[in-house]
Amino acid sequence: MATATSTSAPQKIRALTAAAFRTPEKFTEFCRNGGQPLGGIINGERVPGSMNATFQTIDPGSQEVLATVCEMSEAEVARAVEAAQHAFEGNGRTAWRSVDVEERIELVNRLVELCDRDRDVLLACEIRDGGKVSELAQGDFSQIRECAEYFSGVARRIAMGEGPAMQVSDTVRGFSYREPWGVVAGIIPWNYPIVLTSWFMFPALLSGNTVLIKPAEDTPLSALYIGKLAEEAGFPPGVVNVLPGRGEITGHAIAEHPGVRFISFTGSPGVGQAILRTCDRHGTRMKREMGGNGAAIVLADADPEVAARMIGRYTNQHFGQTCCTIHRVFVDRKIADDFIDAQCAFMKDLKIGYQADEGTQLGAVINPTQRRRILQAQRETVARGGQALLAGGDAVVPGKKGFYLKPALYRTEPGLNVNPAEVFHTYATICPVSSADEALALANSSPYGLGASVWTRDLERGIALAKRFRDGTCQVNCHNSIAYGLPYGGQGISGGPGGGVNCEETFLDYTQVKAVYVADYPG
Ligand code: NAD
Numbered sequence: 001m002a003t004a005t006s007t008s009a010p011q012k013i014r015a016l017t018a019a020a021f022r023t024p025e026k027f028t029e030f031c032r033n034g035g036q037p038l039g040g041i042i043n044g045e046r047v048p049g050s051m052n053a054t055f056q057t058i059d060p061g062s063q064e065v066l067a068t069v070c071e072m073s074e075a076e077v078a079r080a081v082e083a084a085q086h087a088f089e090g091n092g093r094t095a096w097r098s099v100d101v102e103e104r105i106e107l108v109n110r111l112v113e114l115c116d117r118d119r120d121v122l123l124a125c126e127i128r129d130g131g132k133v134s135e136l137a138q139g140d141f142s143q144i145r146e147c148a149e150y151f152s153g154v155a156r157r158i159a160m161g162e163g164p165a166m167q168v169s170d171t172v173r174g175f176s177y178r179e180p181w182g183v184v185a186g187i188i189p190w191n192y193p194i195v196l197t198s199w200f201m202f203p204a205l206l207s208g209n210t211v212l213i214k215p216a217e218d219t220p221l222s223a224l225y226i227g228k229l230a231e232e233a234g235f236p237p238g239v240v241n242v243l244p245g246r247g248e249i250t251g252h253a254i255a256e257h258p259g260v261r262f263i264s265f266t267g268s269p270g271v272g273q274a275i276l277r278t279c280d281r282h283g284t285r286m287k288r289e290m291g292g293n294g295a296a297i298v299l300a301d302a303d304p305e306v307a308a309r310m311i312g313r314y315t316n317q318h319f320g321q322t323c324c325t326i327h328r329v330f331v332d333r334k335i336a337d338d339f340i341d342a343q344c345a346f347m348k349d350l351k352i353g354y355q356a357d358e359g360t361q362l363g364a365v366i367n368p369t370q371r372r373r374i375l376q377a378q379r380e381t382v383a384r385g386g387q388a389l390l391a392g393g394d395a396v397v398p399g400k401k402g403f404y405l406k407p408a409l410y411r412t413e414p415g416l417n418v419n420p421a422e423v424f425h426t427y428a429t430i431c432p433v434s435s436a437d438e439a440l441a442l443a444n445s446s447p448y449g450l451g452a453s454v455w456t457r458d459l460e461r462g463i464a465l466a467k468r469f470r471d472g473t474c475q476v477n478c479h480n481s482i483a484y485g486l487p488y489g490g491q492g493i494s495g496g497p498g499g500g501v502n503c504e505e506t507f508l509d510y511t512q513v514k515a516v517y518v519a520d521y522p523g
Contacts, residue, residue: 013309015316015350018133018360027124030225031067038220040072040244041227043083044237050075055246057220060131061354061364063401069220071245077212077253080241084183084210085259087238096239097180097208101160104206105152110233111226112148115141118229125222126194131355131363131402136318140195147198147502150484154507155206162516171520178513180208181261181285185254187247187275188223189267190216190366191321197223199501200264205239207510212260213242214251216267218366220244247271258282262510265289268422269448269493287498287509290490291422292450294324295443296479297465298339299436299456300332307331307455308342311428314453314479316350316407319362320425321370323494324451324473324480327423329430330439336432340411343430344389347407350426352395354402362426364402371403374425378408386410386418386429414442422448436465444470449491453479472500 031038037054039046049070056065072080087096115122119141126137163176186200197213204211215223227242243250254260255278262285265272272288279286296314298307315326331339355363365371371394378392392408407426412418419429433439443452453475456462462476472489475481482488482502489500499505 010303010305010309013306013313015313015346015361016133016135016318017351018135018353018355018357018363020358021123021127021134021356023124023128023356024120026118027121027128030121030228031221033067037068037070038224038244039070040076040080041224041231041240041242042076042080043087043241044231047072047076047079049073049245051249055217057129057218059128059402060218060366061356061397061400061402066129067221069224069244072243072250072253073245074249074253074256077243077250077257080212080243081183081257081259083238084212084241087236088180088182088210093236096210096236097182099208101155101206104208105155107233107235108148108152108202108206111230111235112145114229114233115144115226118225121225122194122222125219125225127356129221130190130193130219131366132318133355133360133363140192143195144198146484148202150502151202151206151507154203154504158504158507160208160511168517172517174515174517176513177516178511180510181512182209183212183260184209184262184264184510185212185214185260187214187251187254187263187265187267188216190218191318191323193219193222194226196266197226200266201226201240203507204264204510207507209262209510210239211241212254213240214254215242215244217244217246251275252278255279255284256282258284260284262286264509267291273493288495289488289501290323290450290494291424291448292323292325292471292490292494293328293419293422293446293448294326294450294479295328295330295446295452295469295471296326297436297439297443297452297454298329298331298335299454299458299461300334301457302335302455304335304338305342308339309346310455310477311479312343312346315428316347316362316426317480319365320423320427321366322480325424326453326479327419327428328443328446329428330433330442331430332436332439333432333434336430340389340430343428344409347390347409347426350407352404352406353397354400362404362407364397364400364404365425368403370424371405374405374423374427377419377421377423377427381408381410381418381429384418385416386412389430392425392427414438420446436461440465440468444468447492448494450494451475451479451481453477
């Protein structure tokens, strides 16, 4: 997801761009599935679903139907929980909870090798099903290995089982005991399916849990393909289960099932809050990674063109459909006009097109609901006093039926709350400010708190300001940054609790710690 680009040559700073992508036959065959809808994966079996309901997953750029997928009901969720519980406990076979960590790592490595073997199929999932340009899809694909390797290292380092014992009293000793939860579920959004399935699945499995993966209804293909590869890698039946379906049916049934001990949710704040309330009723632990309304502060010493192009790149990453996307820019008044001119030029130059065609930089949005929401947000920005620099609206790509939209940029002033919520497109408001403190106060005034950045040549000053963001990811001269070993999580309505993803705390989130007391036999 993260990219770092040299800031020295403005014209070289460009948006993520598509290379021409040819869909591999293996992907088409997988989608065709011998003429049958793709089933869920439960206990190593393909399950059609007792509701007899299916949904179609489409290419957002062309509206071509890629595959028909079976929807998993409450009954299949119950069946998957039972299978995952059996796999966790053993029930006659080796319990996944007791499998040696090196054996788990070996299976994970085999899965990663199979993903490498079928790289083109997984890229097709991201590009065709997810609507991504190849440059981004390739970066996402590399996260599979990076994530697996990082958490394999963590699994070797973090001791499970008994911690050091302490003498509690003359006759009582005690120790802590760390173990996996058991059945854990990952509820995944549509915008980064491979990345977020990896971020959930690897730490969960390596710490000894059995997993239910609930992909988003818009992008179910990569999770189903990874589930198939997990079987081929040799994961025992029931350890990796994949449950496609709508949020309000399949996702809701997962949240309502008391056998699910822990849920890792990535998605929008409203849905996360609703699931949290359900989890609370069952005593299910939940971790939430949610949306953002990213801010960037540009100080007067920054080159306005360099900063505008870099910020434009991050505003447009996956056409603004990235959780950390920059939607709010606060720029020193001294350079504001030059910055605005450069940002408008960058956005006007974006090549709108089909995501699998060479040169495309801004593709179709994922579905008609998103189009409606984005257009509504554009209208609302103007109604709240934003001055349109680039008015957004629909775009036409000849020969393609997808929902294409133009970039939107607005000038605003401090005190006008023109974009209070995540818009999820190539959309930003630019607000000239008189001081860094004013910019910081405005940036921090959002209820979100996922990612923010400062753009300046003065690194010391940049670091000092970055530390004062309330966001989980604070950056200087970069944005949308991730690195394994550093926490990636949100503050405010963007996330919590726990230490975010991709760090040692993430691994610990997938474990529970108990205290064990042992007293001498009385008498
Ligand atoms: P969403 O909240 O609509 O859906 C996310 C997942 O939840 C989907 O699998 C969906 O089917 C499921 N779901 C929906 N309703 C449910 C319910 N009632 N019960 C159980 N599950 C339910 O989000 P989306 O539109 O798929 O994804 C976009 C959002 O995700 C944006 O807000 C984006 O910022 C956020 N996101 C956050 C991160 C992060 O790391 N913080 C990463 C990617 C995306």
